[in-house]
Amino acid sequence: MVRDITIGQYYPAQSRIHSLDPRVKIVCTLFFLISLFIQNSLPGYAAATVFLGIVICLSKVPLKYIVKGLKPVVILLLFTVVMNLFLTRGGETLVHFWIFTITESGLRTSVFMAIRLMYLVAGSSIMTFTTTPNSLTDGIEKLLHPLNKIHVPVHEVAMMMSIALRFIPILLEETDKIMKAQTARGADFESGNLIQRAKAMIPILVPLFVSAFRRANDLAMAMEARCYHGGDGRTRMKPLKYHGRDYAAYVITVLYLVIMFVIGRFVSFKLWIF
């Protein structure tokens, strides 16, 4: 039932990518996304493919999962491809049919756009597949730490994020339990018209809210009991620390970014579409 939904889509495995510092993964993903936009040529996409391929291999996440992650953007992808295919003018006309014209550059742009979009999603999903939501928030907190100077409550925001993430599976499980308990009492959630169905949700929502408030209260109590007083002067049990592999990852990604920049600068700059 509800429990089958995976949130944060973390894929547990032991790989070189999993063991990287979350900050490295966030920054390198950002670099990868940038690299897709500073060039627009065959050699550039070939380099991106090689880079992405190696990362996927190293991460031990089955390709099946990554392809599944592309599903939600299929509509957007199709829309972009069709728009670019018919609306981009320039180069030789390949097909002319009634009011539709497909030109050489239209074909090029649409194909490259599709690849770019797919790589964007695949690249960022690799990050979420290999990083637990909690270490991701840790990484974000550490990266945004300088913003504290301009009075952005970075720690509080990060704490709220990790609590929210922590509660998603708990509340899902709770919903599952309550649904089952009410089903056992003969409740029916699947039949009836819209109003009847909305009404049928009351026996789930009321207990769910009650339990969410109870849990929030308990958690606040437990945090207070352990003297939580916000981020000031707070140390960590497992502070984020860069290791050799993290520096290596930075170096490799920066090198890749430089290569992409060079490709973008010197190869077929005329196809730049932004």
Add this chain to the structure above:
Amino acid sequence: MSIKLEHVNYIYSQGTAYEKHALKDINLEIPQGQFVGIIGHTGSGKSTLIQHLNGLIKATSGTVYYDGKSIYEDGYDMKKLRGQVGLVFQYPEYQLFEVDVITDVCFGPKNQGLPREECEKNARWALDLVGFPEKYYQQSPFELSGGQKRRVAIAGILAMHPKVLVLDEPTAGLDPKGRDEILDQIAHLHKETGMTVILVSHSMEDIARYVERIIVMNRGEKMLDGTPREVFSHYKELEKVGLAAPQVTYVMHDLKERGFPVSPDATTIQEAADEIMRSLHG
């Protein structure tokens, strides 16, 4: 109205990284009117097992028969089955949602399509059966004590007049007095109505006093199945899987080992006391 399980297997999240084989080839028959205890460690599959009994989860393979009919057949009336096999979940008080006690207990009968007066009659009968005082019928269920909330929740299932009552850890989180009261009430209910009662617990002491048959679950498999006497005679094996026989079993075995002429298969304190008295006088 017997329940029969044949080669039931259940696998959670099949085909993902979180796959878990929760039930392995379970074969079981529970005749009408029996008082059965299911015992096992956390994660032994007992909660998964009982959710099969009213079709809340469907076995990955294998069949569940109720009253001789497979409940997985096309067009089987699941709603009716759920009225007949009443399942009380762990911490059932978290499923209360209505404005007052009596309306909440009416929820089950109402879903069965009974008219209003009938619902209320059943609700009153059920609340009476679990010993819930009438003066609180109009109170909000959220203002009651833990033990009372649990009574209301159990009454919510009983009001559907089930033929089989399944209770998942009905005493979890209650103080000793509340625990004894609830268990006594359930035993009383079994005697009064003749319904099948299936009691899930991880406390041997709780179960030994009431049930006539114990099923021991371990890692998704049925490990032992028999009368309390038979099951507790395997107390060494029980210990190996992290369960313990009631303390009297240990006392009696110890006494026997040290040369007292007692028979070690007493399961309750009363039986043990009688046995010791008998051996001293005789």
